Amino acid sequence: MLLEDDVNLLKTIPLFSKIEPNKLKLIAFTGERLIFKKGDVIFNKGEEGQTIMIILEGEANVLLPTQKHVEPIAIVKKGEIIGEIATLCNIPRTMTLIARTDSIFLSLTKELFLKLIREIPDLAVQIIHDLAKRLANTIEQFEAKIALHGDNNVS
Amino acid sequence: MQQTLFKFITIETKRQQIFLICLTLLSFPLLYALLNIPKIIINDALGGKHFPKEYSGFHLDQINYLFILSIIFFILVLLNGTLKFFMNYSQGKTTEFASYVLREQIFHDIIKFRLSHFQRYSSSELIHIMATEVEPIGNFVGESIALPFRQGGTLLTLLLFVFIQDIYMGLAAISLYPLQVYLVPIFQRKMNILTRKRSHAQHQFGEKIQEASEGIIDIKSYALQNRFTQIYDNEAKNLFEIKSNFFKEKYLLKFFNNIIGNIVPFLFYAIGGYFVIKGHLSLGALVSILAAHKDLQEPWIELLDYYQRLDDTKIRYENLKRKLNVPPESQIPTQPSIQNEPTDLSKTVLVGKNLYFSIMKGNPIVEAASFTLKPFEKTAIVSSSGEGKGVFTQLLAGLHYPDAGELYISNHTFLSEPEKLLGNEIHFVDREAYIFSGSIKENLLLPYAAAHEHREPSKEKIIEIIQKLNLQKDFEYIGLTKLFSNLTDSTKNEIIQLRQTFKKYIIEQYGDTMIDFYENKKFNQNLSLFENLTFGLAIHTYSIEEVEKYVKKLLRQVGLLDIFLKIGYDIAQTMFDMFADLSPNHPFLEEFSLIKAPELKDYKKIIENYPNIILEDQSKLLSLCFRFTPARHRVTNISESIQEKIVLFREEFKAFFNEEHPDEFLYYDEKEYNPLLPIWNNIIFGKMIYGLAAGQSKIDIIIQNILEKSTLKSCLLELALDYNVGLGGRNISRTQRQLIGIARAFLSPAQLIVLDKATIVLDVAHQRIILDYVLSKDFKKGVIWSVHESQMAKRFDTVLLFKDGRVLEQGNFKELLEFDGAFKKLYDQEQNLGVIHVA
Incomplete structure (x- = not known):
C-alpha cells in the first residue's frame, strides 16, 4: 500500500534494479496505480498503446483476439513490464490483456516515461541495454530458424 | 432617440431641469447677501459711528450689532451650503436619469432593428455604445441647463455687485472678456476636429481588439502574436497622439485663460487703490470687490469649459445618432396589416x-x-x-x-x-x-x-418531446450530477434508501474494493486528512482556508498538533527526496508534488529547523498535511491510533464549528441527505477507491440498475428541467x-x-x-x-x-x-x- 512497498517491488525488476531508491520513489509516485478486477480488460489488441504497464500485484492473461475464449498464449505476473517497446515506437497493442486475478498495475504514460528518462539517465542506459539484449536474442533465434529450414520461408 | 441633443434634454429631462433652475434661482439672492454682509460688517459695524442703532424698536450697541451681523452671515452660509447640496444632488440624479433614459431608448431601438441591419453591429460595439458612449452624454445632460444658468447667474450677480460699487471697477473686471470670447472658439474648433478623429480611432481600436479576441486560435496557431501586437501598437499610438494633441489644445487654452484672469487683479489694485486714496471708493468696497473678483474667476472659467463640453457632447450625440440610424427601408412595421385570426x-x-x-x-x-x-x-x-x-x-x-x-x-x-x-x-x-x-x-x-x-x-408533452429527441438520458444525468436545492422530503428519503441499497449491493459484490464509504466512525483512506478531520462540507460562503483556520486552532487546543506536524514533516521530507534535485520550474513539481515550486524554499527551511519551528511555519506544515490523501499519495502511513484520534476529532470539530456558525457546515451523516452533494454522490456516499480502472462507468451502471426500480428516475428528469444552464x-x-x-x-x-x-x-x-x-x-x-x-x-x-x-x-x-x-x-x-x- 505504501510507496515504499512499490519501490521494493520495482527494485526486483531488472530494468529498475540499478536505479537509486529516491528515483524509484519518483517513478512509483508519478505513475498511476490502477486497480483491475478479475476479468477486466486492461487493453485490447489494436488500441493505441500509449502507456507502459508494470504489474505490482496479480496476474494477467495475454490473448490474441481471434482466440478470445480459449487458453491464453501467455500469462504475465507480478514484476513484469508490458508495452515498453510498443509505447516507445508508437505501434498499436499487439495483444489483448485481461486481468486473471484482481490486480494492481503501475501505469506510466509515454509522456511521463520520456520525462522520467530525461530525469534519470540510468534508466535510459538500462533501456538501451535491455533492448540490445532482446535484439541479440531475436537475431539469434532468427538465425537458428534459418539454419533449421535452410531456406528463406520464414514467416 | 431624439433628433438633437437639446431636444433630448428639453423633452426627456424637462421636469428635472425646471427643478434645477428653481433651485438655482433661489441661490442668487443668497449669494448677493453673502457678498453684501461682510461689507456692512467692515464699513458699519467696525468703522461706523452712530451707535446705538435702532431697528424696529430695538436699540443695538456696536458689539451687539457686530454679533448679530455675524450670526446672520453664519446662517446665510449654512443656507447656501444646504442649497448647494440639493443642487449637486439633483444634478447628479439628473445625470443618471439621462443615462438611464438614453440607454433604455437605445436598447428599445436596436432590439427592434431588422436582422440584416442588426448584424452590422458587433456585440462589442453594442456594449461600447450602451456602456461607454452614453456616459459622457448623461454627464452633460445633468449640467446642461443648470450650469450655464447657475454660473451665468452667479457671474451676473457678482458683476452687478461690482458695478454697483463702482462702474469703472466693473468695466475693469470685464475688460478682457472679449479677447477670451474670441480665442475660445478658435481652440474649440481644433478640439472638435480631434474629438471626431478620436471617436473614429477608438472605433478602429475596438475593432482590432475584437479581431484579436475572436481570431485568437488562428493567431496562436500561426504565431501571429507579434504581428497583431504591431497592429495593436499602431492603433494605440494613433489614439495616443490624437488624445495628447487634444490635451495640448485644451491646456493651452487654459493657460491663456489663466494669464488673462490674473491681469484683472492688477487693474483692481492699481485703479481701485487709486480710488480709495482719492476717497471715491470705501476700503470695504475694495475688499469686497477683490473677494468678488476671486469668485468671478470660477464661474467664468466654468462657463468657458461648459462651452467646450457642449460642443464635445453635441458631436458625441450626433455620432451616436448616426451609428444607430436606421434607413427608412430597414424599419420594421409595428402594427399588423390585417387584424385577423391566426391562419390555419x-x-x-x-x-x-x-x-x-x-x-x-x-x-x-x-x-x-x-x-x-x-x-x-x-x-x-x-x-x-x-x-x-x-x-x-x-x-x-x-x-x-x-x-x-x-x-x-x-x-x-x-x-x-x-x-x-x-x-x-x-x-x-x-x-x-x-x-x-x-x-x-x-x-x-x-x-x-x-x-x-x-x-x-x-409536463407530459414536454417529457414526450424530450424522449423523442433522445434527451432523457442526458437530462437524467444532469439531475444526478448537478446540485439542486428544491428537493422534496420524500425525494430525499428515497435517496437515503437508495444509498442503503447501493451500499448493500456493492459490499455483497465487491466487498471494500470499490468504494470507501463515508462512515462516521471510520477513517477514510481515500479522503484527504483535511476531509477526514472535518468530515463534511461548508456552505459555499466559506473558503477552504477559513475552515482550515478552525481546524488548526482546534488541533492545537486538543493537543493533536505535534502528531500532525510530524505527519507534515514526513510528507515534506519524502517530497524533497523525490523532487528536490529537479529544477524549480520542472513540470513534475506542478503536476505531482504536494509542495509546489514557489513553496520549496519555505519548506526546506522548515525541514531543517524541525521540530523547532515558528507558529507560521507550523501552519504551513499543517496545510501540507491536510492535502495528503493516504490512498492517493502513499508517502506515509497513518497509524491506527492516529486514525482513531482523527475519528474522535470529527465530533469535537462539529461542536466547535457549530458553536460559532450553526448550520453552516454539513457533516457526512449516513442517515441524512447532504444538500451540498449532487444526488449521484449522495447515493454512493463515499469515495471511489483511488485508481480503480473504469470505476466511474462501473458505478454508473450499478446506479442505473438501482434507479430502474425506483421512482427517483422520473424525478431526475424534472430536476433537470429546473437546472440553470448558465449564460x-x-x-x-x-x-x-x-x-x-x-x-x-x-x-x-x-x-x-x-x-x-x-x-x-x-x-x-x-x-x-x-x-x-x-x-x-x-x-x-x-x-x-x-x-x-x-x-x-x-x-x-x-x-x-x-x-x-x-x-x-x-x-x-x-x-x-x-x-x-x-x-x-x-x-x-x-x-x-x-x-x-x-x-
Missing part, C-alpha cells in the same frame, strides 16, 4: 413572387426567386454550399424583409407584418440555437413568453444546447418550423432520430428544412433546389432525380464524395 396552415399556401434580397447593397443573395409551397407539408431546401441558402431560409422564416417582390402566407404579407405576429406562427431553428441563461424549462417554453394567447404545453447555456454541452433549441421549436405554438441545417452539429444518430421524428405522422407541424446534404431530402413531400439566387427546381425527391437537372448533378456529386447518409 393546412388550408393555405406560402407564396414567393420575384423575391429579391441582399444583406450588402449590390450583392443580392436572393434574385427573382418564385415558388409556391404548402406550409403544412414537409419541405426540404437543397443547394450546394456558398449559395446563401441560410439567408434564403431565414427569409422564409420571416427574419428578413425582402427588398422587392412578394412573400406571403394566405393574407399575411411578410413585408408588412410585425415580427411578433410571425414569431408566433413560424419558429426558426438556427444551426446553433442560442440558449439563454435560466432553467432548461424556461428555455423550452421561451416561445410562450411572447405568445400569451397560447397555453403552455403540459449562453455554457453549463451544458453543445449537443444538448442544440437539442434543446430544436425541442423548443417543436414545443412552440408555431405551426410552421423552419430549420436551417439545424442538426449539423449533432452526431449522426441524433440527426437520424430527429429527421425520422419530423417526417413521421406524429409530427403535426409544417416543416421547411434547409438540409445539409441532398440525401436527407429523400422522404420530404417537396424539395426545392436553391441555386443562383432562385428556386431552380421543385418537386419530390424522385421527380427531381428523374428530371436529371441541377439537383441530380448535386446529388451525384455528394454520392461520389461519400457523404454519410442520415436519411
